[in-house]
Amino acid sequence: MKPPVEMMVETYRNSLYATAFSVCKNAQDAEDVVQDTFIQYLSQKKDFESEQHIRAWLLRVAINKAKNKNSTFFRRNSLPLEDYMETLTFESEESSELFETVMKLPEKYRIVIHLFYYEDYSVKEIADILKVTTGNVKVRLSRGRLSLRNTLKEVWEDDES
Amino acid sequence: MTNREKYKQAFSAIHASDHFCLEVNQVEKTMRHHRFKTMVAVIAACVMLVGGATAAYAADVGGIQRTIQLWIHGEQTEATIEFDGKGNYSMDYTDDEGNVKHQSGGGVAFAPDGTEIPVSKEDLMEELTAPDVRYEDDGSVWVYWFDQKIEITDKFDNDVCYVKLVNGEKTLYMTVKYQHGYATSPHKYISAEAFN
Numbered sequence: 001m002k003p004p005v006e007m008m009v010e011t012y013r014n015s016l017y018a019t020a021f022s023v024c025k026n027a028q029d030a031e032d033v034v035q036d037t038f039i040q041y042l043s044q045k046k047d048f049e050s051e052q053h054i055r056a057w058l059l060r061v062a063i064n065k066a067k068n069k070n071s072t073f074f075r076r077n078s079l080p081l082e083d084y085m086e087t088l089t090f091e092s093e094e095s096s097e098l099f100e101t102v103m104k105l106p107e108k109y110r111i112v113i114h115l116f117y118y119e120d121y122s123v124k125e126i127a128d129i130l131k132v133t134t135g136n137v138k139v140r141l142s143r144g145r146l147s148l149r150n151t152l153k154e155v156w157e158d159d160e161s
Numbered sequence: 162m163t164n165r166e167k168y169k170q171a172f173s174a175i176h177a178s179d180h181f182c183l184e185v186n187q188v189e190k191t192m193r194h195h196r197f198k199t200m201v202a203v204i205a206a207c208v209m210l211v212g213g214a215t216a217a218y219a220a221d222v223g224g225i226q227r228t229i230q231l232w233i234h235g236e237q238t239e240a241t242i243e244f245d246g247k248g249n250y251s252m253d254y255t256d257d258e259g260n261v262k263h264q265s266g267g268g269v270a271f272a273p274d275g276t277e278i279p280v281s282k283e284d285l286m287e288e289l290t291a292p293d294v295r296y297e298d299d300g301s302v303w304v305y306w307f308d309q310k311i312e313i314t315d316k317f318d319n320d321v322c323y324v325k326l327v328n329g330e331k332t333l334y335m336t337v338k339y340q341h342g343y344a345t346s347p348h349k350y351i352s353a354e355a356f357n
Contacts, residue, residue, distance in 0.1 A: 013177045021175055044257060060258055062259075068259065089174060090174045095171040098167055102171070118172055
């Protein structure tokens with residue numbers, strides 16, 4: 001199966017944008033990543049097995065492209081995170097604080113936290129997307145949670161299972 | 162409210178640009194045009210050097226870096242490639258999952274008097290556009306050539322398989338030895354005993 005790209009854009013663009021942003025922390029780079037990801041989808045001859053397969057593939061491509069943005073020598077003159085946050089409308093002070101704290105996590109924790117809490121993926125699924133071991137995902141998840149808990153105190157509950 | 166609900170609420174504040182759909186449609190049109198132009202060039206010359214092909218000079222090694230369009234595992238890919246003038250190349254491209262890949266290689270040819278000659282840039286390009294045989298983890302075997310992807314898993318007889326590849330006016334007769342390389346000829350199938 002390979003649904004039309006318009007349908008994929010409608011369904012996944014905000015999710016891919018949030019994922020890309022959580023990796024590269026730059027609005028314009030995240031836009032580019034989403035765009036490039038859909039271009040990749042368009043140019044693929046790949047036949048997907050299911051909607052879940054497409055979603056995981058799109059996320060993996062977006063994450064890889066966002067990481068490439070981070071590693072490129074030529075970075076944009078990016079808007080500082082604090083300035084970008086001022087352009088956003090958060091529902092509460094807690095939300096703003098949570099967003100900022102996540103963005104301050106190291107990249108490798110940030111992306112695992114994002115896939116777990118935003119995309120609702122399991123540890124096993126995250127390991128498949130990032131092509132790392134489940135043990136590695138568990139460690140990153142645990143350290144990311146610990147860091148969030150230490151900073152956010154009562155805003156972030158201890159949900160370590 | 163659970164952590165998950167809090168997290169989703171926090172990240173609901175960010176959205177992709179509203180102009181996004183239009184841009185994707187424009188890109189699709191551009192890509193179709195580009196693909197058409199490229200395919201014509203591919204049939205004519207195997208590989209197309211993108212307009213103004215010379216992208217940068219690496220003066221310290223005497224090489225020239227170029228951007229080219231290559232078919233890698235059935236997908237058209239833009240790659241930057243550098244030839245060092247000594248029979249070697251070094252290439253970077255982005256694979257179908259967005260990973261930046263590095264590939265390099267080279268070789269020598271032998272003159273009639275037995276002396277070694279670095280292979281030419283043209284020979285290296287021919288090598289890069291040659292068919293590729295891949296053995297996947299699930300046991301399947303595939304041949305890739307330009308935009309073609311052919312499964313040959315069940316075509317082996319005594320570990321040898323013969324495949325005829327056609328791309329435009331170019332035809333290749335390919336003999337594949339299971340896990341032991343392959344040989345091609347534009348005229349006939351090469352005997353399995355004649356190589357490796």
